[in-house]
Amino acid sequence: MSRNIVAILRGVTPPEVEAVSEALVDCGITRIEVPLNSPDAFASIERLASRFGxxxxxxxxxxxxxxxxARLHDCGARLVVSPNMNPDVIRATRSAGMRSYPGVMTPTECFAALDAGASGLKLFPGSLIGPDGLRALRAVLPTATEVLAVGGAAPDNFVQWMAAGASGFGIGTALYRPGDTAAGVRKKAQAVVAAFDASSGGQ
Structure with a gap:
C-alpha cells in the first residue's frame, strides 16, 4: 500500500542514509527527502536514487x-520540496520531469504555486496554520489538489489534519533525528505508519 508520507531526513549523512531509508521503505514509507542543508546532501540523494529509485x-x-x-535531476532525484513558493523553481522542476511541492501558507501562494505547475502543496509551517486554516483553504482550492501538512503534523494529530482535508504529511523528527540508528528509525516508522493507517482508514 502506498502511503502519502514524506520522510524528511534532515541532518542525515551519506554513510547512514541507505540503512535508515531501508528501514523506512520496509515499513511502507516510500517517499524520502534529504534536505539540502544536510551534510553532503547530494551524495546521500544520489545513493538513495541508485538503490531505491x-x-x-x-x-x-x-x-x-x-x-x-538541476543538480537534483543529475543525481537521479524525482522529488523537489521547498519551504517557499518560487515559480522559477516549480517550473524548472516540472520541466525536468520531477514532482514539485512548494511551501505555501496563504491562498495567494497556493494558487500561484498551482498556476506555476506545482504537483502539490506543502502547507508550511503547519503548526501556524493548523487544521482550521487548512479547512478554510480547502473551501477554495481545486478539489483534486494534493496538500501535505508539514511542521506540526505528527501521529497524535493525524486524525484532525485528515478531517480538515490533508492528503498526507511530511514527517521529520517523528521519524529521524541526527544520530538515530536504523533500528530506532524502524520503530518510529512503524508507529507513524500505524497512526497514518488508523487515521486514513487504511487508504
Missing part, C-alpha cells in the same frame, strides 16, 4: 534555486 520517490528538500533543481 525503482521502489521509492527520492528527492531533495529545502530546495531554493533552479541550479539546485
Amino acid at each position: 525503482a521502489v521509492a520517490l527520492i528527492g531533495g528538500g529545502t530546495v531554493l534555486t533552479v541550479d539546485e533543481v
Whole structure:
C-alpha cells in the first residue's frame, strides 16, 4: 500500500542514509527527502536514487534555486520540496520531469504555486496554520489538489489534519533525528505508519 508520507531526513549523512531509508521503505514509507542543508546532501540523494529509485520517490528538500533543481535531476532525484513558493523553481522542476511541492501558507501562494505547475502543496509551517486554516483553504482550492501538512503534523494529530482535508504529511523528527540508528528509525516508522493507517482508514 502506498502511503502519502514524506520522510524528511534532515541532518542525515551519506554513510547512514541507505540503512535508515531501508528501514523506512520496509515499513511502507516510500517517499524520502534529504534536505539540502544536510551534510553532503547530494551524495546521500544520489545513493538513495541508485538503490531505491525503482521502489521509492527520492528527492531533495529545502530546495531554493533552479541550479539546485538541476543538480537534483543529475543525481537521479524525482522529488523537489521547498519551504517557499518560487515559480522559477516549480517550473524548472516540472520541466525536468520531477514532482514539485512548494511551501505555501496563504491562498495567494497556493494558487500561484498551482498556476506555476506545482504537483502539490506543502502547507508550511503547519503548526501556524493548523487544521482550521487548512479547512478554510480547502473551501477554495481545486478539489483534486494534493496538500501535505508539514511542521506540526505528527501521529497524535493525524486524525484532525485528515478531517480538515490533508492528503498526507511530511514527517521529520517523528521519524529521524541526527544520530538515530536504523533500528530506532524502524520503530518510529512503524508507529507513524500505524497512526497514518488508523487515521486514513487504511487508504
